[in-house]
Amino acid sequence: SQQGEEDPQALSIQEGENATMNCSYKTSINNLQWYRQNSGRGLVHLILIRSNEREKHSGRLRVTLDTSKKSSSLLITASRAADTASYFCATLETSGSRLTFGEGTQLTVNP
Amino acid sequence: DAGVIQSPRHEVTEMGQEVTLRCKPISGHNSLFWYRQTMMRGLELLIYFNNNVPIDDSGMPEDRFSAKMPNASFSTLKIQPSEPRDSAVYFCASSSRQGAEAFFGQGTRLTVV
Numbered sequence: 001s002q003q004g005e006e007d008p009q010a011l012s013i014q015e016g017e018n019a020t021m022n023c024s025y026k027t028s029i030n031n032l033q034w035y036r037q038n039s040g041r042g043l044v045h046l047i048l049i050r051s052n053e054r055e056k057h058s059g060r061l062r063v064t065l066d067t068s069k070k071s072s073s074l075l076i077t078a079s080r081a082a083d084t085a086s087y088f089c090a091t092l093e094t095s096g097s098r099l100t101f102g103e104g105t106q107l108t109v110n111p
Numbered sequence: 112d113a114g115v116i117q118s119p120r121h122e123v124t125e126m127g128q129e130v131t132l133r134c135k136p137i138s139g140h141n142s143l144f145w146y147r148q149t150m151m152r153g154l155e156l157l158i159y160f161n162n163n164v165p166i167d168d169s170g171m172p173e174d175r176f177s178a179k180m181p182n183a184s185f186s187t188l189k190i191q192p193s194e195p196r197d198s199a200v201y202f203c204a205s206s207s208r209q210g211a212e213a214f215f216g217q218g219t220r221l222t223v224v
Contacts, residue, residue: 030210042215097209101154
């Protein structure tokens with residue numbers, strides 16, 4: 001099974017609203033990464049948060065990490081139609097270099 | 112840099128044929144990953160290399176799949192013989208070091224009929 005599990009599987013919001021996606025994982029990690037995938041394209045890295053960090057910002061993105069709950073969240077503020085994509089969390093396990101992806105959240109931002 | 116380059120972008124082949132997917136990682140990157148993406152199973156890590164050496168191939172589904180990295184600038188994923196259930200998008204990704212962000216290619220969409 002996937003290391004990371006995203007919640008919700010699909011999210012539909014209006015432009016300007018905030019979008020929050022959650023990720024849970026099972027093992028100890030070195031870091032957790034969020035990626036975006038537009039339909040028919042490869043994945044693009046958004047942000048990386050290390051296991052000793054609790055929060056990180058990049059532009060309109062805010063990521064939190066709670067290692068005690070083995071969970072992370074991605075917040076996209078003031079969403080735009082161009083943010084429509086699938087968003088994946090990926091975990092780097094402490095045991096090695098395996099970068100394992102969750103099943104993704106399909107975000108639709110309606111103009 | 113042009114990014115991670117995969118070829119071909121699309122491949123349609125008949126069941127039983129050999130398929131070879133190719134990947135050129137970003138220059139200077141020493142970690143390379145092969146993933147498979149399907150609707151049913153999501154993104155699966157097939158194998159990854161570090162400094163051209165296979166580190167973990169536990170995700171390779173069966174002996175029909177093999178991967179090589181003869182040098183730092185080239186890797187192949189071969190399926191022989193191919194089956195319809197191998198139909199998927201195959202992604203190659205590279206990173207500058209273990210644990211760093213991964214850069215993905217555009218993928219190869221494989222259809223086995």
